[in-house]
Amino acid sequence: MNYFPDEVLEHVFDFITSHKDRNSVSLVCKSWYKIERYSRRRVFIGNCYSISPERLIARFPGLKSLTLKGKPHFADFNLVPHDWGGFVYPWIKALAKSRIGLEELRLKRMVVSDESLELLSKSFVNFKSLVLVSCEGFTTDGLAAIAANCRFLRELDLQENEVDDHRGHWLSCFPESCTSLISLNFACLRGEVNLGALERLVSRSPNLKSLRLNRAVPLDTLQKLLMRAPQLVDLGIGSYVHDPFSEVYNKLKIAFQRCKSIRSLSGFLEVAPHCMSAIYPICGNLTFLNLSYAPGLHGNKLMKLIQHCRKLQRLWILDCIGDKGLGVVALTCKELQELRVFPSDPFGAGNAAVTEEGLVLVSAGCPKLNSLLYFCQQMTNAALITVAKNCPNFIRFRLCILDPIKPDPVTNQPLDEGFGAIVQSCKGLKRLSLSGLLTDQVFLYIGMYAEQLEMLSIAFAADSDKGMLYVLNGCKKLRKLEIRDCPFGDAALLEDVGKYETMRSLWMSSCEVTLGGCKSVAEKMPSLNVEIIDECEQMEFNLDDKQKVDKMYLYRTLVGHRKDAPEYVSIL
Amino acid sequence: MEGCVATELRLGLPGTDNVRNKKRPLQEADEECGANGKSDAQDETAPPAKAQIVGWPPIRSYRKKNIQAKKNDSEGPGIYIKVGMDGAPYLRKIDLKVYSGYPDLLQALENMFKFTIGKYSEREGYKGSDYAPTYEDKDGDWMLVGDDPWELFITSCKRLRIMKGSEARGLGCGV
Numbered sequence: 140m141n142y143f144p145d146e147v148l149e150h151v152f153d154f155i156t157s158h159k160d161r162n163s164v165s166l167v168c169k170s171w172y173k174i175e176r177y178s179r180r181r182v183f184i185g186n187c188y189s190i191s192p193e194r195l196i197a198r199f200p201g202l203k204s205l206t207l208k209g210k211p212h213f214a215d216f217n218l219v220p221h222d223w224g225g226f227v228y229p230w231i232k233a234l235a236k237s238r239i240g241l242e243e244l245r246l247k248r249m250v251v252s253d254e255s256l257e258l259l260s261k262s263f264v265n266f267k268s269l270v271l272v273s274c275e276g277f278t279t280d281g282l283a284a285i286a287a288n289c290r291f292l293r294e295l296d297l298q299e300n301e302v303d304d305h306r307g308h309w310l311s312c313f314p315e316s317c318t319s320l321i322s323l324n325f326a327c328l329r330g331e332v333n334l335g336a337l338e339r340l341v342s343r344s345p346n347l348k349s350l351r352l353n354r355a356v357p358l359d360t361l362q363k364l365l366m367r368a369p370q371l372v373d374l375g376i377g378s379y380v381h382d383p384f385s386e387v388y389n390k391l392k393i394a395f396q397r398c399k400s401i402r403s404l405s406g407f408l409e410v411a412p413h414c415m416s417a418i419y420p421i422c423g424n425l426t427f428l429n430l431s432y433a434p435g436l437h438g439n440k441l442m443k444l445i446q447h448c449r450k451l452q453r454l455w456i457l458d459c460i461g462d463k464g465l466g467v468v469a470l471t472c473k474e475l476q477e478l479r480v481f482p483s484d485p486f487g488a489g490n491a492a493v494t495e496e497g498l499v500l501v502s503a504g505c506p507k508l509n510s511l512l513y514f515c516q517q518m519t520n521a522a523l524i525t526v527a528k529n530c531p532n533f534i535r536f537r538l539c540i541l542d543p544i545k546p547d548p549v550t551n552q553p554l555d556e557g558f559g560a561i562v563q564s565c566k567g568l569k570r571l572s573l574s575g576l577l578t579d580q581v582f583l584y585i586g587m588y589a590e591q592l593e594m595l596s597i598a599f600a601a602d603s604d605k606g607m608l609y610v611l612n613g614c615k616k617l618r619k620l621e622i623r624d625c626p627f628g629d630a631a632l633l634e635d636v637g638k639y640e641t642m643r644s645l646w647m648s649s650c651e652v653t654l655g656g657c658k659s660v661a662e663k664m665p666s667l668n669v670e671i672i673d674e675c676e677q678m679e680f681n682l683d684d685k686q687k688v689d690k691m692y693l694y695r696t697l698v699g700h701r702k703d704a705p706e707y708v709s710i711l
Numbered sequence: 712m713e714g715c716v717a718t719e720l721r722l723g724l725p726g727t728d729n730v731r732n733k734k735r736p737l738q739e740a741d742e743e744c745g746a747n748g749k750s751d752a753q754d755e756t757a758p759p760a761k762a763q764i765v766g767w768p769p770i771r772s773y774r775k776k777n778i779q780a781k782k783n784d785s786e787g788p789g790i791y792i793k794v795g796m797d798g799a800p801y802l803r804k805i806d807l808k809v810y811s812g813y814p815d816l817l818q819a820l821e822n823m824f825k826f827t828i829g830k831y832s833e834r835e836g837y838k839g840s841d842y843a844p845t846y847e848d849k850d851g852d853w854m855l856v857g858d859d860p861w862e863l864f865i866t867s868c869k870r871l872r873i874m875k876g877s878e879a880r881g882l883g884c885g886v
Contacts, residue, residue, distance in 0.1 A: 216766035273771065299773040327773065431774075434781055438815045461822045485768050485778065514768060541768050572769075598767070623766070 145170075149178045158183045177201055184208070185643050187225060187249065188668065191698045192233035203242045204268075205230075209249035211646050211692055212596075213621055215273060218648060218690070220674055222705050225249045228258075229703075235262035243268040243294075250274070256281030260288035267319075268294035275301040279328065283309035290314075293346075294322040304330030311336040320344040324351035326375045326406055331355045342367045351375025354408040359387045365394035373427075374398075375406035381414075392417045405429035405455075410436050415444050422447035426474075429455040431481045442467045453477040458492045458514060465497030469504025477510035482541060485514075492541070495522035502529035510535040518575055519547045523557025527564035536561055537572035543599040546576035553577050559584035562592075572596040582606035586613025594619040607631035611638050621646040629656030636663045644694035655684030657691055661711035668700060669693040669711040790865055796824045796873040807865040813857055820844060824873060831857045843874045 152175055155161055165175040181204040184190060195202070209225025227249045234241055241263040251274045259266065266289045279302065285295060286309055310332050313320075320340070325332070332355055341347060341364050349372060350364065356377035365371070381388050401421045410433050425448050430436055436444070437459040445451075445464070451472040458480050460468075468475065478501060480493055495518045502508060502525065509532045518540055546553055554575040562568060562585050569591055573581065577600035585592065586609035593616055600606065607627040610620070611634065619642065628651030639645055639660070654671070661669040672690040700710045789806035803823060810816040817828050829839035836855055837843045844856040846868045856864070856871070 213766065215771045216769045217772055218766045273773065299771060301773060432777060434778075438818050461818075463818075463822060481774065482768060482770065483778070485770060485775070514770075539768055543764070543767055596769075598769075 145174050148174050152178050156181075180204060181243075182206070186694050186696075187227075187230070188701050189643075189694060189696045189698070192230045194698065196233060196237045196239055200239065202239050204245070205234075205241065205243070206245040206247075207249060208247045211621070211644060212248075212619070213623065213646055213648070214248055218623070219692075220672070220705070220707070221275075222250075223672065223708065224701065224703055224705075226703060227251050228255045231255050231259050231262070235259075239263075240265055242266055243270075245270040245272075246274055247272040248274065250276040251281070252276050253278055253281035253284070257284040257288075260284045265291060267291055268296075270294065270296040270298070271300050272298040273300065278303035279305045279309040279330065282325075283312040286310065286312035286317075287314065290317065291319050292317060293319050295320075296322055296324045296349075297327050298324065300327050302328055304328050306330040308333060310340065313340050315343070318343045319346065321346045322349035322373075323347065324349065324375065326351040326353050326377070326408065328353045328355075334360045338363055338367065344368075345370075347371065349373035349403075351406060352377035354378055358391065362387060362391040362394050365391075365398055369394075369397040370400055371398060372400050373403040373405075374401050376404070376408070377406060378409040379407050380409055380411045388414065388417065392420075396420050399424075401425070403427040403429075405432075407433035407436060415440055418444065419447050423449060425451055427451070427453040431455040431457055431479065433457070434459060434483050437461075437464075446471050448472060450474055455479040455481070457481050457483040459483045460493070460497075462493055462497035462500065465493060466500045466504075469500040472505060474507060475501070475505040476507050477535075478505075478508060479512040480514055481512075482514040485541065492516040495519045498522060499525050499529075502526040506530065507532070509533055512537045512539075514539045514541060516541060517545060517548050518554060518557065519549050520552060520554055520557035520560075521547075521549070523554065524560040527557075527560035531564045531566070533561065533565040533568055535570040536565065536568060537570065537596070538574055539572065540574045543574055544576050553580070555580040555584065559588075562588040567591055570594040573600055574598060578602050579606040579609070582609040586610050589614055591616055593617060595621070597622045597625055599624045601625045601627065604628055604631035608634055611635055617641075618643045620644075622648070622650060624649040626651055629653055629659070632656050633659055636660050636667075639664060639693060640666055640695050642695070644692065646690075646692050647688075648690040650688075652688050652691060653684060654682070654686045654688055657688055657693075658684065658711050660693065666695055666697075667693050668696050670704070671709045671711065673707050673709065790868075792868055792870050794820065794823070794871040794873070796826075797875040799824065805871075807868065812861050813864075817844065817856075820871075820873065826873070833858070841875055844871060845874050846871050 148171065152161070152164060155164060158181070161175060161179060165172045176198050178201065179199045180201060182195065182199055182202055183206045184195070185208050187207045187209050207227065207230065209227075210219055210223060213219060214223070225248060227246055235258055242265050244259065251271060256277055259269070269285060282295070285292065313336075332353065334356065337356070338360065341350065347368050348370065350368065351373070352361065352375055354377050358378060358381045361376060395417050398421055402424055404418070404421065404425055404427070407430060415436070422444065428448055428451055430441070434457055437457070441460060442464055445467050449471055452474050454468065454472065454475060454477070456479070460480070482492070493513070493515050495515065498513055498515070499522050506529065508530045511533065512535075515538070518538060547557070555578055558573060558577070558581045562571070568589055571585070571589065571592060571594070573596065579602045582601060582605070585595070592614045595610060595614070595617065604627055606625065607622070608631050610617070611631070627647065632647070632652050633656060657669050657671060660667065670692045671688055672692065675689070704710060789808045791804050791806050793802045794805055795802040805819065807816070810819060813831070821828055826842055827840055828842055828844065829837035831837055845853050846856055846864075847870045848854050848867045849869065853872070859867070
């Protein structure tokens with residue numbers, strides 16, 4: 140197979156960047172495997188327990204960038220106890236001991252201690268980029284270590300993490316010599332920051348393209364920062380509270396006029412929406428607008444803002460925009476590809492919410508729509524069928540009706556036909572989340588039509604095991620399946636255990652599977668870890684195989700049972 | 712009353728008697744949830760119980776905490792009042808504190824009850840539609856919404872009523 144010297148093949152492989160493609164390349168023959176592994180720079184590990192750091196290091200000695208994901212997705216909704224796992228420390232420790240020149244670390248849903256951050260900051264001379272999404276376990280002390288020790292830091296991006304904020308001084312830890320910052324996002328921090336240090340940092344960072352501030356950064360600081368960084372492409376505003384007749388506000392208007400490169404705007408963590416007009420000059424160029432943390436911005440002020448955003452491709456918004464506001468989006472944002480509508484009052488009386496009408500309007504006005512996350516009060520089959528017709532290009536379709544088993548309010552029927560239309564029309568659909576009243580029928584449709592489906596989330600649906608079987612038999616590309624509160628039992632679970640080896644993971648909670656059923660899977664498939672999460676510790680007192688299992692999480696792995704599971708997790 | 716069984720709220724599907732027995736003592740929220748097989752046939756027309764199911768709706772806890780924090784931030788407790796509209800089968804409740812002024816409030820009412828209100832003027836009230844928003848003040852009088860400054864309105868408003876028809880058209884015109 141080797142007609143070319145290794146260097147030539149390596150050069151060719153340089154052009155192959157997607158993880159999937161590189162994985163395929165490595166399977167062609169031994170020689171390609173060898174060349175590929177030495178030239179691989181970026182590795183993505185979707186489940187940190189599927190492989191060990193030692194094996195990673197052994198295979199890819201040239202590793203520069205590592206992405207790791209820890210807890211299962213349902214951990215986002217408090218369905219997984221805090222200390223379940225997903226610790227990054229062993230990874231950093233192993234990498235630090237090795238000769239790997241790590242430059243980039245991206246973590247999602249992992250537990251990150253200050254100790255890990257400190258070790259990270261001291262172990263890799265060329266470390267450039269730290270991205271933490273939905274992580275927890277660290278404080279601003281850990282951030283201080285990163286700031287102080289990573290001399291060539293380009294990116295510090297903190298998205299929606301639970302950080303213990305010890306107030307303030309971590310920003311001052313960036314040395315005067317640090318001038319390499321390209322991206323700084325600390326919007327999720329709740330505490331004060333040293334504003335002077337922030338201004339000086341921005342002043343000495345000529346390559347800064349992305350800056351997302353937290354609530355503690357007031358308007359007058361924002362204005363100063365914008366004057367020093369007119370080259371910004373992505374801006375997250377902290378506090379937008381001001382007196383519209385003040386000098387600061389006038390200066391802010393001028394600052395925004397100078398920022399000709401801003402394409403992405405978010406934040407408004409605190410907003411008094413009297414005068415959004417200062418923002419209008421940048422609205423025309425925006426491709427991404429995230430107002431999902433700004434409940435203070437609604438009604439006419441919000442609609443006026445949106446009417447300026449004609450080039451928007453991605454919009455994240457709260458449901459207080461209302462169906463009417465979505466109508467404005469439909470008329471204005473013809474380039475829209477992604478829409479996320481979050482609930483502003485998830486447990487409230489449902490005053491401020493959207494319905495199927497808003498979604499239909501957007502689907503009619505925005506033909507490029509391909510990604511949706513929509514929390515709404517209600518949905519109808521007719522609306523979903525219309526949406527499916529208007530937008531056949533959905534890749535991601537996630538619908539969350541706030542009342543999880545609500546039928547079509549017009550016909551009182553389940554929403555099977557509506558979702559069926561979506562999967563039949565959207566041939567490229569990769570991710571689907573269902574809600575509302577649903578029978579086995581919708582799963583028949585999913586199994587039949589959703590050929591590209593990779594991730595499916597199901598809650599409070601189906602009548603019987605048939606539902607789960609339709610999906611497992613039909614969706615050949617399924618990688619992640621997460622199910623809660625459905626009547627799926629052992630018969631469905633055990634029908635085709637080999638299938639789970641082709642998937643990343645399966646989560647089932649509050650279903651009908653029994654301890655015996657789970658044990659059976661574990662016995663037949665040694666390449667899977669079958670975890671039973673039992674917070675009430677009922678299993679201790681009742682080891683009856685017929686006992687229903689509260690939470691089961693199974694995933695394929697090359698390294699057997701993990702050693703860091705807490706007491707209430709049994710790995711069968 | 713047979714039709715009621717089909718639309719009873721429960722976690723099982725209509726047509727099944729599948730009430731799943733969940734013995735999880737720590738998850739009391741599930742037991743309290745109105746959709747747990749203990750629904751009342753007479754309740755099927757009322758809005759469902761908004762008891763909290765663990766992990767539902769599926770919002771990241773970071774985002775949920777943010778909503779909580781924002782709610783706690785707004786000074787003091789909300790001002791919850793009932794809103795009724797002529798012809799509607801049941802009343803709604805709103806918190807006057809979340810609105811920034813009259814246009815905001817009226818738009819929310821339009822969304823909630825699916826109607827359009829006319830344009831307000833001091834001279835003629837709400838011109839151009841069959842509806843007029845009114846409120847009961849501390850003295851028990853029914854007043855037209857919009858005459859008072861907003862801050863004064865929210866402290867004196869006890870309940871809202873959207874009047875319809877000839878009654879509404881009469882309001883504000885030379886009264």
